[in-house]
Amino acid sequence: MKKDDCFYLGKIVKKYSFKGELLAKLDTDEPDLYDNLDAIFIDLRGNLVPFFIERAQLHKSELLRLKFEDVETEADADALLKCDLYLPLELLPKLEGNKFYFHEIIGYKILDKNFGEVGVIKAINDSTAQSLFEIDRNGIEILIPMNDEFIVKVNRHNKTILVNTPDGLIDLYLEG
Incomplete structure (x- = not known):
């Protein structure tokens, strides 16, 4: 094993x-x-x-x-x-709804209600006070807090997670 x-x-x-x-x-x-x-x-x-x-x-x-x-x-x-x-x-007990195991969502796409497609989850950073989605958007790393208030829907069938982040959070990473 x-x-x-x-x-x-x-x-x-x-x-x-x-x-x-x-x-x-x-x-x-x-x-x-x-x-x-x-x-x-x-x-x-x-x-x-x-x-x-x-x-x-x-x-x-x-x-x-x-x-x-x-x-x-x-x-x-x-x-x-x-x-x-x-x-x-x-x-592992099967989780349903918006609950998930960290290992299970690697490779899922993150979609934001306002921004659209953000990128693909490459890792979870749980070494901070609040765990973070580490998302790859064409080589740019975007970090989004794994906050229950941000997570709208986990779709296991389509391997997507819909989030609703505060205005400007994603843009902070994209401004060069």
Whole structure:
């Protein structure tokens, strides 16, 4: 399994017991979707290794308490601390309406209600306080905040996202 075929689920943050149990912080708004997993991929030194789960249950609402098969001791658990967790993309819950996963919209066209066709999404910048669409318009990079108030409609069939940005926002990038 390659990382490109998977999504990041979270990170193992600490040990829970002396019997090899671990706590993972999940990168999701709905952690309860993942409390009955059979297996998970753990990133061990750049390789995704499958681990089978004996039991998994939510712990204090945001952490997932995991007991893996063949992880029986504190030393076994220590080896997995701070490791990233991944699952195959097909296990992602399907999103509808104007909700989307960042990886899913790469290559979508951005259309603005007033401006018209803006360009194609080449990446999502989520390293800032607010995530940004990184759009390529014939070699010019345009950044549009991923603000719910700006996103009018996500059309998965046509691979377009209709936005309504404030007047002049797109023009700022085009004025030479």
